[in-house]
Amino acid sequence: MTDTTIADPTGSTEDVAETGTHKHLGWALVLICVAQLMVVLDSTIANIAIPFIGKDLDISRANLQWVxxxxxxAFGGLLLLGGRLGDLYGRRRIFMTGLTLFAVASGLGGFAQNEAMLLSSRALQGLGAALAAPAALALITTTFPAGPRRNQAFSVYAAMSGVxxxxxxxxxGWLTGLHPAGIEGWRLTFLINVPIGLIAAFAAPRLLAESESRRGQLDLPGAVSGTLGLISLIYGINRAGQHGWGNTWxxxxxxxxxxxLALFVAIERNVKNPLLPLRILANRTRATAFVAMMIVPAAMFAMFFFLSQFVQDVMGYTPLQAGLSFLPFPFAMVFGATLSSKLMNKIDPRFLAGTGTLLAGIALLNFHRLSVDASAGNxxxxxxGHGGAFLGDxxxxxxxxxxxxxxxxxxMSLTFIPLTLAAVHHVDEKDSGIGSGVLNTMQQVGGALGLATLSTIATHYITEKATSLGGAVGAAIHGSGAHADPAAVKSLVGQAAFTSGGTHAFLVGAFMIWTASVVxxxxxxxxxxxxxxDAAPVAGH
Known part of the structure; x- marks a missing residue:
């Protein structure tokens, strides 16, 4: 492994000892993980606030998805470019740039006065995250030596990504319910990132060493074709969840x-300084980890997406109660990450990740079993007026x-840590930024693809259930002469339909993650x- 230095807060630097110990390694990891937590957290923090955002800024329901x-x-489409920029111009520099940009964009979003300003700030946040995320992962790879210390660092990093x-x-859910000094609570979901991002950027040069800059020529044709290809693909996938896979656009x-993307591959085969060195994909261990990382996050995102709606719309939880219902996730994730870190020194990654995906599939299968009394009579x-307003009560x-x-x-904790380590293991130090970018890109693209696919499946069953149940309820009302509130009927039929769609999505998600397990x-x-x-890989691996 190449020499790595961690800067002293006073300005001096010290070489990392051969044992990998250093008094500032812990603080460096804290800084990297705080940045990663901020980037990942922003993928969901605005979800519960979306109805309030739409009302305050007069954003149509069709356009709210763009929040x-x-x-x-922006995040998924620019990750490869962000990773390569870190390799060429210094990972700490790009890390700091990304954090600063993310903080500024968050401030713009928090003070947004109209739809255009908010959506532009969200795209700018995605750009900042695309610069910071691959640099953060690469900084762990180049700062911590292979073995127990790097395993521990990755366990904390993976836990932050998961929780x-x-x-x-x-x-x-908590911030949305606050109204300090007359400020709408949803704005706080953006503004909270500003001090965190700026403090992290300020601390970076005091805790992290700069990687060697390699002022090679940036592969602009590859950057344009790869970035536009990913954006077009991710947009098409997300659009499929709204309009169906057969929609013309x-x-x-x-x-x-x-x-x-095909053009991008052709360019990368022939350009002297490629944005994505294809040799990164040639290693079987990394290729397997990348494939699994496309499938696994999709199932996890689906759980958050459908279950957060189920507990609110079907079980009747408030936004804060919905957020609290997911508290077991971070606690179990931290416990599993700690265990996984220790087991990585004794057990092959295949057994840990394979077992983790089996368990996650079982969890999704049990969410598939959620049921409500959706009979017309009920x-x-x-x-x-002879029962509650929520079928899931x-x-x-x-x-x-x-x-x-x-x-x-x-x-997930048993899965993410071995796969993250496998994905960046034996990547040349000069390519660690782009290797991290590929890993993050697989997660984002896989999550978008999987969620769009599961949303399409859910929509099919929601429509089917709403149609059949609506007719049955109408006949029951007519036959019994009951005085049913039309709004209540519509709400209850919607709950039953969503339950049918969501549980079918959970079932397909279980088989998706079991497919990753087979791989x-x-x-x-x-x-x-x-x-x-950090030795050369074994032949055939």
Whole structure:
């Protein structure tokens, strides 16, 4: 491993000892993980606040999705470019630039006065995250030596990545309910990032060493084709969730995205200084980790997306209660990450990640079993004032939700840490930024693809259930002469329809993650002994 230095706060530097110990390594990891938590957290923190944002800024329901997808588009589409910029111009410099840009964009979003200003700030946040995220992961790879110390660092990093989405829901629910000094609570979900991002950027040169700059020529044709290809593909995937896979514009964006990515590969094969050195994808261990990382986050994002709506719309939880319901996730994630870090020194990644994906699939399968009394008679009775307003009010959180949120988190922690280590292991130091960018890109693209696919499946079953149940309820009202409130009928039928769609999405998500498990058990053959070194990879791996 190349020499790595960690800067002393007073300005002096010291070489990291051969044992990998240094008095500032812990603070360096804290800084990197705080930045990663901020970036991941922002993917979900605004979710619960979306209805309030739409009302205050007069954003149509059709355009509200861009509060979330605008960030995802810029983040996922620019990750490869962000990773390469770190390799060429210094990872600490790009890390600081990304954090500063993210903080400024968050401030703009917090003070947004109209739709255009808010959505522009979200895209700018995505750009900042695309610069900071791959640099953060690469800084861990180049700062911590292979073996137990790097495993521990990655366990903390992976835990931050995993719990960020859950903390985002909790924090979003809490902040949305606040109104300090007359400020709308949803604005705080953006403004909270400003001091965190600026402080982290200020601390970076005092805790992190700068990587060697390699002032090679930036692959602009590759950057343009790769970035536009990913943006077009991610947009097409997200559009499919709204308008279906057969929609003309959906097909156009998907085809253009695939064509641009094919052009990108052709450029990378022939250019002297490629944006993405294809040798990174040639290693079987990394390729397996990348494939699994496209599938696994999709299932996890689906859990947050559908379950957060289920507990609010079907079980009747308030936004804050919905956020609190996900508290088991970060606790189980931290416990699993700690355990996984220790086991990585004794057990091959295949067994840890393979077991983790099996457990996560079991959790999703149990969410598929969530059911409500959606009979026409029950809906008519409730709509007539003889029952509650939520069909899920009889579901026990402690027996039907809590254990499987915890199981999902535990499974994810067993999966993410080995896969993250495998994805960046044996990547040349000069390519560690782009290697990290590929890993993050796989997560974002896979999450978008999986969520769009599961949303399309859910929409199909929601429509089917609403149509059949609506007719049955109408017939029951007519036959019994009940005086049912039309608004209550519509709400209860919607709850039943959403339950049908969401539970079918959970079932497909379970099989998606089990597909990743098959890939891992079959192809991830690197040993834990090899993972503990920076030596050349074993032939065939």
């Amino acid at each position: 979330v997808t605008g960030y995802a588009l 960020g989405a859950a903390i985002g829901l909790l924090l979003g 959906t097909v156009i964006f998907l085809v253009v995205g695939v064509a641009l 809906i008519v009775a409730r709509a007539s 009889t579901i026990s959180y402690w027996s039907s939700i809590f254990p499987f949120i915890a199981l999902m988190a535990f499974g 891992l058990w079959t192809f991830l053959s690197v040993s834990h002994e090899e993972m503990a070194t």
